[in-house]
Amino acid sequence: MMNQNARVPSVVLEDMTVTQLEEKRLGCRSILREFCLNTTAHGLPGIARSKTRHNRIFWSVAFIIFTGFGMMALVHDNTQLPLIETAGIELAPGRRHKLGYKKKATYFLSSPYTKCTDKVPFSMQAMFENYNNADYLYSEALCYQLCGQVYTYEQCGCVSPLLWNSRTLYIPSINRVVFADLCDYDNSCYTKAIGEVLTSSSLMNDYCSECSQECLIRNFNVQTSSLSAPADWEMEYIKTFVENSSIPLPVNWNSTWYEQIHKNYLVINVVRETSIVENNTQSAAIGTVDVLSNIGGQTGLWIGISFLSIMELIEVLYQLIRHEYYVIRTKIGIASQ
Template sequence: MSKKLSSVIEESLLSSTSHGIPNIIRSDKLAIRLMWIFFTVVSTGLCSYMIVQSIMNYFSFETTSKIQIHTEKSSILPAITICNSNFFTSEYSAQFIKNFTNDIKSNSNYFNYDQYYKLFQIVTSSEELLSQSYKFGDSFEKLILNCKLITVDCTNREYWNYYYHQLYGNCYQINTKKENLIRVSRTGWNNALKIILNISVADGLEFLYPSVGAYIMIHNQTTSPLSTDAFAVSPGLDTNIAISKQFKSSLPKPYSNCDGDTSDPNVFNSKLFNLITSRNISYNQKLCMDVCFQDFIIQECKCYHADFPFFSDEFIKPCYSDEDYECMNSKIENDSKDTSILNDICEPQCPLECNSMSYKIFYSFNDFIKEKNNEDINNFYNFTGTNRRQMKNELMSLFFYYETLSYEEIKEKESIDLVGLLSNIGGIAGLFLGISFLSLVEIIEIAFQIVYFYTKSTKVDDTSE
């Protein structure tokens, strides 16, 4: 029986498309047979090693990046949020503060930060005052003196949205209304969106502030300004802000750390993700992580940190008392030493987006109003005596423009996909052993022949009995 089985296996191996084993069997000389055995073993070893390497490379999920430069004929300007850096600026603020100034003692020998924060705490800790908080800051007509893009006069309120910032108060956003989006078809300073701001404060408020200025945030139309780092601008300057944009598309896990399409509010189900998407805000992980840490501060200290995004329909006071600061600072210090809050609590609730648009900002400064200009403006408006103004300390000019209408697109692609893996394995196997996919069928045939042989033998034995 064993001879018959050996004959069946030998016949199948001799008809194999691989080159090594049939030649070993056919060789009638020992030296030639040993040569075929040696090279077959070496080739099998190299083939196995390289196939294992290909499989390991496939499961390392490496990617290659493809960078393309796209040139647009016209492009939508990003959304721009502009805030006076000071919360109290209006006549209403001046009148309100008169009632408290004498009762608030400052411990500062330099600037009146203590008074400012105590007044800010009074407003933001009262639900009634907070509901009227827009009265303490700049009106649109006062802050935005002029706005123009070539021939488009955007001083009109229809181009702007009001935005309340938890730290700066009244802010105004341009290019967030879908029906009035500003597009540009030319680049450079001459084709800039030009805005002149009046960042002065009402008489009687000068004692609160060491200086005045504005904070600018540049972001997508649907992105919260709180997810964008603000940059400060000082008065008396022409500030040229050159913008370029970059789009990045990454592959989701396991190829990268990103988690898929975060633009779909139904893809992920976590408290923080749902909170952000329910506000019709474009999601990003940075915003989510900041909201998470804010939530932790609120739970532990019963107040919110003014420097972190705060989304809540409940009335919660800001952290401004000594006890609040002590609690808040201890949590921040602990977080800097132990990242378990971000890693264990926040990150599981905050998926990383795969697609993102970012803006690169370069800005430079020139003098906007010199002393001679200041005198000319005062003389023109007949500002004399106590009415004489220091325009250099109150006005600023902003120029927003695209540096180029070309933008950089970075796309990730898997280095080895399934087709590539199969091609590598097939090429290696064919190179070293001369086998192909059909050679695997031959192994199945041999196994079938063995099973068939034993099955037939068993039936013969049963019949003979």
């Protein structure tokens, strides 16, 4: 009896452990399936939608044959949200890449000279809350992305999968922040909605009225170059490093390790070409003193009036008004008698 009672808890715990592992496995599969259905990589949505093994094998082979592999890189400032899907640089494997950059800063005058702004709107701040302790500043490009996503959500109930990181949206019509679902890649609703926003001035005024130019724009001019890599004398060292690491190796590694390294090897060297930062500062062409000087100069040149003449004219007008006031007051006094 003692042995039988001792086994019951272990069986229950074992069943609970199996159930938890199964739930985690299903959760991971659902996350992967959602990513595959909504990613812009051609072939992955076909794999996720496949109902049969043969269909899944077909899309998997097509994805491997026709899809390129590599890495994307982006040089940006710490206060800039990296929009790698639009500004990223694609890097191919089997090469040693060098990214040489120069920093450039452009400063614009605030109102009344320009309509630039550095204020982060609430819709953008709601998105920044998902980035832990990130100190991102206002971005005009991101502002237009968010307002386009808001209109798309109101029209389609989902947002563009191309902008998958812009899913936390503030919807003014319901005065609430939502985490929107991604539209299916083959759904034409989101492309139609974004096209409507971009081509309609009234919709731009309604949804993107807060999107003004930044008062400070930081750019990085990147020059890319690459060499074939790795060299033959590096192959043995790389092979030893890979075999001693936790990287999973293919079954035929012993016979194909040379090709595998060339296919998956990629090096990026980010180099600052110069410590000099190019600053472009917008300045007012005419100030208050310049305006007064121009008025005085132009009037003196063309009609011979100076500021002293203007003061004399003001004095004459004052004397005339005072005289008329005295005459009117005298007439009123005589009439009252």
